Amino acid sequence: MIDTEHVKCDTCTAPEPMELDASDEASRGWPTVDIETNPYKGQFPLFQQHPEIAFLDSAATAQRPACVLDAERDFYQCMNANPLRGLYSLSVEATDAIAKVRQQIADLIGASQANEVVFTRNTSESLNLVAKSFAPTVLEPGDEVVITIMEHHSNLIPWQQVCRETGAKLVYLYPTKTGQLTTEEVLAKVGPKTKILAVGQVSNVLGVENPVKNLGKLVHKYGGYLVVDGAQSLPHMPVDVADLGADFFAFSAHKAMGPMGIGVLWGKMDLLNAMPPMLTGGEMIDSVTEQDAVWAPVPEKFEAGTQDAAGIFATGAALDYLVNTVGYENIQAREQALVHYLMGELMQLDFVQIIGSIYWDNHHGVVSFNVKGIHPHDVASIMDMDGVCIRAGHHCAQPLLTWLGVENLACCRASVAFYNDKADIDKFIAGLHHVWSTFNG
Amino acid sequence: MGNLYTSTTFMEHNSHPDYKYEMDAPTHEHDGINPSCGDELTLQLRVENNVIEEASFTGHGCAISQASADIMADLITGETVEEARRLAELFLAMIRGEQLSEEDLEDLDEAAQLQDISHMPARVKCAELAWRTLDGMLTGQNNQ
Structure with a gap:
């Protein structure tokens, strides 16, 4: 809550909850959207050109519909x-x-x-x-x-x-x-x-x-x-x-x-x-x-x-x-469902360290992580062999990675958009297993 | 470059590098960094009578940078300073996409398998870190 002792303001009579640190508290509704079917991918020519890829780098740049x-x-x-x-x-x-x-x-x-x-x-x-x-x-x-x-x-x-x-x-x-x-x-x-x-x-x-x-x-x-x-x-x-x-x-x-x-x-x-x-x-x-x-x-x-x-x-x-055409309501529902599934799968991998919150609903389309002992650039390169596009590096946020103490000042990032689906996430998770086995037999 | 990660010998250079240690009495030492990747490397040489008797490196980075450093240390050990410079120049030319002769590629030995990296601009810096450090060290020495 806003501390009214410190902040004198005209709206102080009825301060709204500040909710600055409340988001780690539970009470989360679980998404129910069907992410196995994908009504959107067909509208994106790049995905027709490259049906083999799982594009999980929309936070860097999105794909464009026809x-x-x-x-x-x-x-x-x-x-x-x-x-x-x-x-x-x-x-x-x-x-x-x-x-x-x-x-x-x-x-x-x-x-x-x-x-x-x-x-x-x-x-x-x-x-x-x-x-x-x-x-x-x-x-x-x-x-x-x-x-x-x-x-x-x-x-x-x-x-x-x-x-x-x-x-x-x-x-x-x-x-x-x-x-x-x-x-x-x-x-x-x-x-x-x-x-x-x-x-x-x-x-x-x-x-x-x-x-x-x-x-x-x-x-x-x-x-x-x-x-x-x-x-x-x-x-x-x-x-x-x-x-x-x-x-x-x-x-x-x-x-x-x-x-x-x-x-x-x-x-x-x-x-x-x-x-x-x-x-x-x-x-x-x-x-x-x-x-x-x-x-x-x-x-x-x-x-x-x-x-x-x-x-x-x-x-x-x-x-x-x-x-x-898509609508924010659909975008949010679908992206939440995708992140929910992605985080759930990631959390089961003991060789993956999530950077940031462990709660799926604190991740708005973006999940950063590292694979234990493997440099993020190697992770991204091996994932690329499997057609999985993720970002690796400092993400134009070097002071943040320095402050977090992230090794090598680099991490991997998977980011979703509404045009992704369950198959993309599954491919991503399979890619991570491939990365791990490449380095650890 | 995918075959690098599937090459057992290449991956061995990353997981069990023979030349990754701190040397007792180096005659030469030089640091190399890739600020954009966070890769850091210190290269040490023991040069006697113009021959590199011992080469080693320490530091951290991705598999490509680490394996490349180990392969380089192996290659230049026992070579003259001039030959090591020539090899470094060959490698850097290869990694920047220049076509090398069969002979030159043979001289680079195991390092020649990094040739495909030239198609991955984002990884060129990783592959060349040790070699750039060596080149800088030996070029600097000649200038003295």
Whole structure:
């Protein structure tokens, strides 16, 4: 529960449970979805091309359904023209197409207006935009930026940089070894000096969901801002930026069935308005003189140069597929069932060490582990021989692996999406037996 | 590269390396690391009259890096410094995808079975760690 002695706020009269460390408590419903049948795989051309593989690396990048590939092609085939500037109907159509996707994303994440949605290349660029353009407008020497030790480098290095430049201090929240942020830790670290709290909604290594909403409430009491890295959450759970209390929210299309090279930064309009552009040049100005330029309004101000319009159009198709064809309810039910089965099978292998929580429902599509005495790169290479695609390495989270004391600063990671099925998991488990027998006779 | 993991001799170099120990009186010592993998290796040589009388390594890493180091230590023991440099250069060329002559491949002996690694960019660094360390050590020596 929020400690009302420490946090004076207008909503304190009826504080919501903070649930920072309650998720290890039992009371779990077991998923009942049938993961043996798979209505989705057939919609993904890559799986038709490679029927032999078990793709368990969707946290790195998802596969794309045919409708997304078609959309990318349709753009070039039917409406290709440079958006924004052209005065002929093709260009107007391309401009409209992008505007529609902007509105679609605003509706999806609960933004109050489409113009708050800025297109970037990826989550990294979105977070860099916040750190490089927004942060210097609020940070003074001695101020604090708070992040968690489980952040992806994308939500870590930009803050290191801006702290160095502004004289602010980078402060880390350390969860329990299984990834739960405790109330004590949060209250000890977030305070009047906290100007920015930047947190991944779901960890790409531990799979744990962070209590973003409560963190937001807390940082707002102190007049700070909440930046949410949604790269691992938006593809798997509904997001409402207003409900989360976010000031900025970043995600990538390519983890959400969309094309690579499209990222989104949503921000509150007044904050975006006050920020200088990070990149300057074409398509981001109202007027230019020899010595000066007037920026275009948000979001064009942040979208210098010709955008990947086909990619944005295909992102629209991807999100439409995700939300309307499959639906978050199905995605969540199926992914929970897959993780439940995967964790259950993994826990039976005495040569496998799970990294993070041993409870399946603390893993949002992501399970990291190591095989005793075998380097993760060897594990991944041998699994590859069996057609099982997993990630091995530091997962762009070196400070986390250092803090966890993971040997070699590397681990294996299996991550699922709704298009996986029981056969994929079985193949994965068989692959692990193969890895073990390769090294241990 | 799959056949590496199924090769008993190759896997033996990983599980029971003959040359993985700390040497008593090395004349040369050099560290090598792969920051992206966390592999760390210290290579030690005892060179007398321009001949590598003894080679050993310590450290940790994946099977590919460990077996490759053991194979290398075996190969260069008893060779002149110049020959060891030549072998290291051959190996590094092979692992980066250059086509070697039959003769050169024969000179690399057991190390030649790592040839397939060149098709796995992510594992090239693992395979070449010991050899890069050797190359750096001997090149450094020549510069002195």
